[in-house]
Amino acid sequence: MSSPLPPSPAPAPHRERPGRRRILAGGAAVAAGLLVQPALSACGASGGAADAHLRVGAAAPAGGITFDPRMPSPGAGALILAHLYDPLVRLRGGSYEMRLASAAEPNADATVWTVTLRTGATFHDGRPVRAADAAYSLRLLYDPKSSALAGGLAAYVDTAGIRALDARTLRIPLTRARGDFVGAFLGALSTVFPEGTTDFAARPTGSGPFRWTASASQAVRLTANADYWDGPVRLAGLEISRLTDPAARVNAVVAGQLDYAVGISAAAARAHAHTAGVTIHRGGAATSNALLLAMNASVPPFDRPEVRQAVRLAADRTQLVRNVLLGQGQVGNDLVGLGLPGYADGLPQRAHDPDQARSLLTRAGVTGVTLQVAELVPGLAESAQVFVQQARQCGLDVRLRTVSADTYFADPAALRRTAFQTFYVINRPAAVHIALMDAKNAPFNFTGAPASFYTALDAALATVDDARRAQRFQEIQQDFHDHGGDLVWGFAEQTDASRSGLAGVAWSQGTPLFHRVTV
Missing domain, CATH: 3.90.76.10 (Dipeptide-binding Protein; Domain 1)
Incomplete structure (x- = not known):
């Protein structure tokens, strides 16, 4: 699995910008996993896609990319699984x-x-x-x-x-x-996947639009499935590379070393909005990430409702969206599911009230907390820096503990014990998100909850009548909004960058799908 990739099918002529043969800002990580041969893409060569191989860069953990659907790695791993299976x-x-x-x-x-x-x-x-x-x-x-x-x-x-x-x-x-x-x-x-599969690494076999062809330590090549049940695949193949730094990903597109960068920052999207040869792709609200600060209600000092309320009042969500997302997002209201069915959009927007926050913190005797930070998606690290300044105005000293995004998920049990951390979740319908992420034994339930919440959740989940179940989830969202541990400050659209001339990208829960792409 770690040997160099064999040569890809011969591409049609590919025009690169002269003098831009190196990926900028840490892009050497791409070269470590890619082929030692000229560009793989045929984008722009023919206007069709039968001979087009798309080179894609995405983040992935340091441990590498897994093909096992039971234990997917985020970023590049999820992207590969979505096309194999x-x-x-x-x-x-x-x-x-x-x-x-x-x-x-x-x-x-x-x-x-x-x-x-x-x-x-x-x-x-x-x-x-x-x-x-x-x-x-x-x-x-x-x-x-x-x-x-x-x-x-x-x-x-x-x-x-x-x-x-x-x-x-x-x-x-x-x-x-x-x-x-x-x-x-x-x-x-x-x-x-096929009955009896026990080894997903040797030759992963699915029914998806692309087949596995080869792997190296930092890259995976997939070839179009000519017999795909859902119609013809419009690309000849994909090469997906692990490239953790979002700046390196977008710079690789600008330099002609990649055809598509998954997940770029708001600053990069603004900077390259008019760059010749580059197209910015936005997935819309339905494919956004909810960006949040997670307070663990089972760990001091966040086991006290007044402390959670104070931290939420300390956050200026409008400023966070303006400064971190450069206005290219929507303000959050401490709930996931914005713009999707079942969202409790009738609840009042949480206000920024530093005076009340200071009063609550003084009564609670809380003067400082530690916030664990990892740049899991663009903007989380910067949001922590902005929140430090906002909290200081309320008498709260927020100390940052920065950890590596590459190893962040290595110990989920430790994350569930962490008092305060930056995080993101895919924006799903509210009931789906709550059932998946906030159930008692959910692997990424970082905010804890009292027993009464799990009783209410079980009752909602067991309700067969659709209308009654929807009403119960509205009540659960009200409780989350009033007493929960999520400070959802904003929604960042899935924003990607590609070389110009590429169309037909779709998204599923933040993951781009390429089998209908034309170039």
């Missing part, structure tokens, strides 16, 4: 798309779900995608001993009871009713 259901914007599934229906009390698979889908090795493959995949994905993603979802799925009724019909029994099963489960975690 298909899920049963996928969230696109505010709605759910049936992918390998063609239908999903509950029984009367939503304790058993029956999923019907579409016809015509095949794995990269030519085998048909069967209900038995989906059953095997879900048993592994929802087993907390096997999957890093199972979290609080695992308690609801009777994994031993998942079985194929025939080649296209899948039966999924639950331990408790979940009226939101399609969105909260299948829309979040339903990647399908």
